[in-house]
């Protein structure tokens with residue numbers, strides 16, 4: 575048991591129109607919109623962020639985006655900035671998701687610029703790290719995660735650090751139905767907390783939420799959420815339906 579409030583975040587990826595997103599959050603709000611025992615965040619695609627935000631008004635559910643540019647404005651065709659997200663009341667932003675890293679070439683250096691820009695604009699980064707199957711099989715998991723954490727959080731100061739959320743997402747578990755074992759997940763989560771302790775000191779490291787992501791479902795969530803250093807989940811597939819997402823929120827409430 576620790577003092578960290580659990581957090582369940584839905585990463586909708588490239589799914590849901592604005593209207594479909596509003597319908598989904600209406601159901602989520604009706605079921606768990608008033609509870610404040612765990613933090614709940616939904617991260618729709620950009621075209622639905624504002625409409626979903628309006629549907630969340632008056633509830634405890636918070637609004638996030640899935641990506642952003644590190645500059646505030648300018649000639650960056652197709653991009654969206656932190657001040658733009660703040661202006662439509664987003665509070666969180668997923669950064670460095672493995673799909674951004676592998677499909678869109680995001681490097682640790684780029685992710686770091688985004689993390690710093692998010693923090694400067696009072697957006698809470700949900701900062702993602704995780705190893706590929708090849709890296710795990712070659713025994714490189716901890717080294718890979720260390721590099722991603724150290725490079726991704728370079729230049730973050732102690733005052734900012736507590737508002738960061740880290741998401742450990744083994745790439746081989748994302749969207750594959752293969753979930754990390756609780757031992758595998760807890761080992762990496764504890765290791766990440768150790769890295770945060772080195773970077774920011776123990777008091778702050780104890781405050782940072784570290785989420786597990788990768789095929790988290792209502793069936794496997796209770797065991798994962800019972801682990802000492804697993805403070806919630808970043809949910810892809812199971813966040814696209816109200817019933818499974820609400821069950822995950824309830825599993826976090828039960829595990830608190």
Ligand code: PGA
Pocket residue numbers: 585743747748749750751787788789790808809810811812
């Ligand atoms: P998944 O995705 O739950 O569908 O595995 C998690 C994520 O990519 O954030």
